[in-house]
Amino acid sequence: MEIVFDTQQEAADFYRRLPSSFRQVTGVLLINSRLAVFPDKTADYKEFAQLITRYIIEHHEKDWIMTIIEKYYYFTEPEEQVAILNIVFAIFAGEKNDLPQTETLKDRRETIMESLEGILKEHNTFSFESIIRFRLIAYKEALRQYVEIAIDEYKLEQEYQVFIDKLRRIIRAYKPLCEKIEVYDEHPFRLYDDHHRLIRNVQSVRSFYPLLKQWGIEAEPSIVLTLIALAPKQVIVYTDRPEHGMMKTLHHVFEDRVCFVASTLHLSSGSGATQ
Missing domain, CATH: 3.30.420 (Nucleotidyltransferase; domain 5)
Incomplete structure (x- = not known):
């Protein structure tokens, strides 16, 4: 299996993030902007999918979430964007389990993994860019849903803060x-x-x-x-x-x-x- 990256730097960065044990077992080779991987069994494919998933989340997820916040929901103030982003991350971390809307959302890692299953086993050569562009539609839609829930929570928090501020002023008055x-x-x-x-x-x-x-x-x-x-x-x-x-x-x-x-x-x- 061969993965083609846009640049040598991106390929090298991805290679360095692979555990040494995985590189040894699957005989990973870094050749310029290409990565050759030789998975031997189903477990190797699954682990490789997990590693790609982790790389996507670490390198792209934050930027994609910020794009959704700004382009889809028109929040352009940096302070608001960061506040909404933090709520999304809190949902990811399981800190907002009291929000009923999150119960129906699928785990984003599983969504990426499912999108990778076919391409890893069925294609000998593919580009990392093709994964980003065409294989992550369900994942990006899941991110949009997470952002939507975070925005609702953000608005409620803002209303709550306005309420609290008014009560504080009453106490002082x-x-x-x-x-x-x-x-x-x-x-x-x-x-x-x-x-x-x-x-x-x-x-x-x-x-x-x-x-x-x-x-x-x-x-x-x-x-x-x-x-x-x-x-x-x-x-x-x-x-x-x-x-x-x-x-x-x-x-x-x-x-x-x-x-x-x-x-x-x-x-x-x-x-x-x-x-």
Whole structure:
């Protein structure tokens, strides 16, 4: 089998990235801009396909994703492009498994591997450029789908950030009704003021919600908005789930005003709160 590259440099670069064990087993020869490979068994073909796949991903994937972001979806600002690119990479790394759309997407490596199966076994000579141009249609379409999902996530993150910024401005604008609030992550949440008194009159706090419309915020009552209505200088949250979305939102909104304490630590020391 012989692969023809566009340049000697590209051929040499590909050759250097082949494991020495594979080069020895398959008798790889580098001749100018050509690479001669002599796979002996099915496992050799599969390993070679994996190596080509890795090379394509390492050398071309980022540029192709950036092209899709700009040419197909018209994001031209470098900052936005990088943000979307990072979300795509996070999806690849399995860090965005909470996005339901990703469940239907096929693994991009498998997509490339399937595209290479025929050409490696059926052709004695082919160019690497032909793989790039004609064999990766399904892979590039998969990349487009990944980018589309990343853009949707990016827009949601932007909307979330705008929401958080508005809530921060509200906290700064309003006079605190309490110096300190203690929050107990239970069902429902329990709030205590700075005199360790249970805040019972939630209805009066909820009268704050219509005022949010003045800030362009449409939101249902929640523990976050209740705390914003009170605008305390300090929030202590007793919880065993600091990574939960609600807790992250509290942290984003109140920033250095909030701290999280394990519920077990509080229970071991006693609440001291009066009801």
